[in-house]
Every structure is written in structure tokens, then in C-alpha cells.
Amino acid sequence: MDILPILSTLRLHKVTSLLLILEIALTCAIVCNAMFLIGQQLRHMNLPSGIAEHELVQIQLGYIGNTPDAKAQTQSDVAALQQIPGVKQVGLDRYLPFSLDGSSNTGIKLDPQQHQNTLDAGQYLGQNLLPTLGVRLVAGRNFEPGEYVDFDTAVAALNGGDMKGLPQVMIITRAIAERLWPGQQALGKTLYTDSGIPFRVIGVIAVLARQNNLQQGAQYSTYWPIRMTSADGASYFIRCAPQDREPVLKAAVAKLKQLNPNRVVLKARTYDQARRAYFANDRAMAGILAGVIAALLVVTALGIAGLASFWVGQRRRTIGVRRALGATRRNILHYFQTENFLLATIGIALGMVLAYGINLLLMLHYELPRLPAMYFPVGAIALWLVGQLAVLGPALRAAAVPPVVATRSV
């Protein structure tokens, strides 16, 4: 196909062609960045939690007035929950990974004299957590009963400066172990909290995401041997088979109400519901971005089709003359398709530069990595396809122009 005649024709429609190129470039740039943002949201939404997500339910209770018997109450609650058919494990904790309710975090240091923390990690407290959450230990062991300290005792010891009342051991994730002691065995080593309290590492878990503050290291989590009661704000977490979750939840709530009616059920839900709620905004944003991409491509397609129809109408006589001089229908069809391909290619090339610029701008204002190269060809193919689809109708109409048109005036 000869490109030169097409270019010289386009020179006659300079402004219109430029506008079309500009539209394609803008669309290409925005589509590339929007696709990239969707990719980022999806990656965020698919972060692994490390826990048996589909086998967990949560019940949080609120007490009315004082709760002097919280420890005994919690023990009898746990014993009763374990009796419910289908219940495999019962544990206590305040928050789980990806929590909208709040989080508990701690600074970690290698040396108590260190001025800045080495890292900031999420903090998990509570009893029987590993079997309940289904978290896998890759080295070391779980806590022994004698290593646990009651929550109120630990808080009092901390405020009173009494180190003996505090737990001495800790379980950390592999991500922390590799950050603190790269290439070394973490078991038996000592780390310090930001206030300089020493802990000996006795276990390493494969994966456990923190509750929030994910940008500070999504896999930096610590587990402390601190015994909670439901009056400390901890929830009961129950592990059961996925299909048992609804009946177990119902039975557990009824049981807890029966054991002590003087409390309010604040939360009764599956972990899946909690995780969905945490990522609801990301899902909505991904949907909006997808909608914008679709709308942009449709508007651009309609613009291309509209302009192409105009050009076909304008050039009816020229087309007739070409047909009369021996051009086949296929030649005419190809002419318009090539013209569109040329315009789209120039637009896409410009769009790539623009996409890169927009990405740099976004990186200044948001925590975003650089636009990976793979999004460029995807954006290019999308716009080439849209262009060819949009021009097909007008081009077919052009190809259908009979040679006899050449002999008519107007």
C-alpha cells in the first residue's frame, strides 16, 4: 500500500488530522495509566494474609458496666464455644490482617541504644492464635502455656517499668527475620521494641500480613504471648469447615448470649466479610477506572467513526474517479484502513510519551511505582483495534461507492 498519497491527502486536512491524533494520544495515555492503576489495586486486593481465610468467624462482645470476672468469663466462653459441633479451634485476638477496626503496632530495633527503629511491625496478641488462624511455623515452636502473661499484668508492668511482668519471647514472620538477620537463623536471637524491651525469637512463621499500615511492610508481623479476655476488646475467633461457618456463627452467638446476657454483640461475621469490607474502596476504584477506560475507548471510537464518515462523504467524487481508473473495492477499503492505522500509530507514539509523563506526575503525588513497559504495547494494541473497528463501517461504505459517481457533478 502506498503511504505517500495518504500523507499528502492528510496534509489537506491538517487541523482535523491533528485533532484526531491528539484524541488518540490522550486516550492512549490515560488508558495506559488507568490500566496500570487497576493492576496496582488488584495486586493490593490479592495480598496474601497467611491465615485460613475461608474457615474463620469472628464474634466481638461489648460489656455493660464493669467486668471484674472477665478472665473466668472468657475461660467459660471458650470452653462452651469448643463444645459447639463443627468448631475446630477457638482463639482470642483484637484484630486480624486487613482490619478496618484498628491496629496495634510496634517499632523493632536490633540494639536498644539505636536512635531510629529498624522497622515498624504489626502486633498480634492473644491465646491459641496460630492453630486457630492456620498460620504455619517454618522454624521453632509455638508458645508454651507458662510463657503467656495476662494482658492487664503486662500493661501494668510496662507502665510500672517492671520487666519481669512482661513476656520474654516472641514469634516473628519470615519477612522480619530476613530483614533483621539476612541469611542467618533467627531462632534464639534477641530483638528489642522501640522502648528497648528485649524479646527472644522462638518461632518464625511463613506468612502473616499485618492489620493495616501496609505501606510500612505488609508482611512485618509479630506475635506476643499475651493472654486476652473478651473485656479487653478482643474477639473470639472460631475455626471451622467453610460450609459450617453460618451455623457455627449462629450457635456461637446464641451460646454466648445465654452464658451472660448482660453484653452486646458488636460483631458477628465471617473473615471473608471482614476482608471484603477492608478492600471495598479498592474494588470500587478499580471499577471506576475500568468504566473510564471503556468510556474513553467508546468516545474515541465514535469520534474516529464520525470523522471517517465525513471524509468518506467529502471524497465520494475522488473515490469514484479512482474506481473508474481501475482501483478495486479492496484498494479503497485498504486506503481508509491504512489512513486510520497511520493516524493511530502517530497518536499512539505521542500517547506513550504522554503516558510516561502522566505516570511521573502521579508518582510525585501518590505512592506509585514506575509504569512498567508491558502496559505500553497493551495500550497500543487497544487503540489500534479500536481505530480499525471504528473505521471499518465508513471504509466499507467508501468501498461501495460506484465508479459512476465520477461522471456526475456533485
Added chain:
Amino acid sequence: MLGYYFDLALRSLRRNKVLTALMVLAIALGIGASMTTLTVLHVLSGDPLPGRSSTLYYAQIDPRDMSGYLPGKSQPMHQMSWIDGMNLLRAKRAGRQALMTGGLVAVQPHNTMLDPFYEAARYTTADFFTMLGVPFEYGHAWNTSDDEAHARVAVISTALNDKLFGGTDSTGQTLRLSGAAFRIVGVLGNWHPNPHFYDLNRKSYGENEGVYVPLSSSQDVGMHHDGSVTCWGKGGTGINPDHASRCAWLQFWVQLDTPAEAAAYKTFLIHYSEQQKVLGRFQRPPNVQLRDVMQWLDYNQVVPDDVRLQTWLAFGFLLVCLVNTVGLMLAKFMRRAGELGVRRALGASKRSLFAQLLVESGVVGLTGGVGGLLLALLGLWLVRQQPAEYAPLAHLDPAMLLATFLLALGASLLAGLLPAWRACQIAPALQLKMV
């Protein structure tokens, strides 16, 4: 003349129905999307307390030890510890001042048809109501002597009053909160400050609390704290932070009517920090901040990043739609070169031709604008269905309605300008020859 141009425009537009619809749709979509996101941005970055926000200040000091301190870079703590909050409150250096924090209380209704439930609460000193200009439907706020007497009094929101007392005047009634009896002294009027500026720890947008009780009484009863707690050094906490602990969990707001008062208060905060350092409680050099409401919201970046990004995206979309419309309009005008040539030859000036074409693009733009407004209403409805906490606030106000029309008119004239100008440049003789 304008009427005639209008008639011509309609005729011309009717000749090419699909194309006209396409141009109108493109403008409508672009304007609909931009106005939706712009309205959300406008609502979210609004002033929660117009007229008062510039005299309300949030005080921040830094009681932490030296660990992690970067001179000149470390911001003071977001909240106050109990000891510092009480010290500043007792110093009474501001005209009005309120020490407060958020909480959750168990409400036990008289009406046995209702189960006990938890309600968001604010534990505060009395000036909260006068300082923030809170309206009352029934009764009144408590006063400073109630704070000092640890009085068991409560103020409740309209929503809670409707739920518990069917909207009747409930002042004087007793309400059991977290196991203790409180006397209702006031019911709030219609008051929904957004963003929820006075405590951004729970959430930045949404309904305000249902229950308000004196800070002193809330601590006597052991009502649960709800919000963020930051401890430093060897400080730790359960649900309710210990008053002596090294934990910050309270907010301290002051009203300072002139810049001079604000400057004096800031000096006072620095003196206080120095004095505490001498006493050995503080270790860092004085590190204080005094921000008014809008500065405080700005510092906390309450407007979600997603909303800003959506606004940029929508304007990018509008730009594409505009370029699209310019292209189509240009093609349409150029195609009528013959007709325009005849009009020129018959004596029409370039100016009148230009005016005629601008009227045509203006018609397209205004129709698109009306369509855009409808789409923006639809878009805002869609935003309200979203899970975000700010979603219920997305409504069009008169200012944004006006902005929509201006945007539509401006956009369409802009889109019509270039095509109209280009079309006027044609030489009549050349066109007539071709006809």
C-alpha cells in the same frame, strides 16, 4: 439576528442527527464525569464550621523521649496525654478550651422492647458546645461546674433521641450509660459538621456521636475509649489508657479570636514545654504546633487520594471529549464550506458567519451541559451507593450547579471557537467555483 442563527443552527443540526447526538453525548459524558468528581471533591474539602473555623486551634506538644527524634523534622504528637491535657486545661490561657476524646458507651434503653446497644460517644469538657456553636433542639449543654463536680449529665443527638424517646423532649429523663445513670440535659439540633474535624481518629467523615458526657464522669464510670492511642517509651495501654501512662489519646482545642492571641498561645505552649523539660517529664526541645481547623484538615490530608485521582481522571476524560467534539464540529463546518461561501458572496461578513457558527456550537454545548447535569446527578447517586465513608455526603449544591453550567458553556464555546474560526477563513470565490 440571534433568533435566525438559532433557527439555522437547529436546521443544520437536524440534518445530521447521528453526528449531533454524538457531539452532545460526548460533551454530556465529559461534563457529567467532571462535575460528579468535582462535587465530591468540593464537599469533602469544605469548611466544617464556616465563620468559626479560623478562630479554633488544635494544640500539639511533644512529650516524647529522644528516641527517633529528628530536629526540625519530627512533628509533635497528634494527641495529648491526660497529664498534659489537664495541665493545659487548668492553665486557662485561652478564652474557650475543650479537652476531649472519643468513646463507645453501652446504652440500656428504658424501653424493654429495645436491646442494649453500643453508641459512639464524646467525652469532653463543657466549652465544646459553645466553642463549636452546637445548636440544641431541647435543653442546653452542661457547664464547667458540672465538669468539676463530675456530674452525671448527658447530651444526646437528635437521631438517638428519636430512637429512644420518639423525638419528644427527653431532657430531665434518666439514661443508663455503661451501667451508670445519667440525666439528659440537652438534645442536639441539626448538626453534622463534615469533615469530622475535631477528632479524625475514628473516621474523617460521617455522622457525629450520639452521646456526649463530661470527660470527668466518663472516666469515673470507666466508659470505653475509642480512637487512636499512641504510647511512647515504656508506656502501654488496655482499652482505657491509664491517666499516668505515657500514652496520648486526647484532643485539645482552643478558641483564640485574634492572630495576636494565637501567637501568645503558641508562646505559652513553648514555655510549657520548656518548663516540663526542666521538670524532667519532657526530653525533646520544645516542639509545638497550633493549627486552625483548615490547617489541621490539610495537615491530616483528610480528602482521600482516590477522590483527587478521580477528579484528574474525569478532567482527562473531559479533555478527550472536547477534542473529539472540536474534530467533529470542524469536519461538519468544513463540509458546509459551499453553503458558507454562498452566504459570504451574498454579503454576510466574516463576523456574522462566525457568530452563526458559534451559536450552532453553543446549542450543542448547552444541550450537552443539560445532559451533563443529568449525568452528574446520576453519577452522584452512584457515588452514594459506594462503600466509602464520605459517600452519603455526595450531593449537588447551588454553587456546583452554577459551576456545571459555566463549565458546559465554556467547554462548548471553546470547542466551537476553533472550528468556527477555521470555517470563516474560506475564500468565497473558491467555494463557489466548486459548487
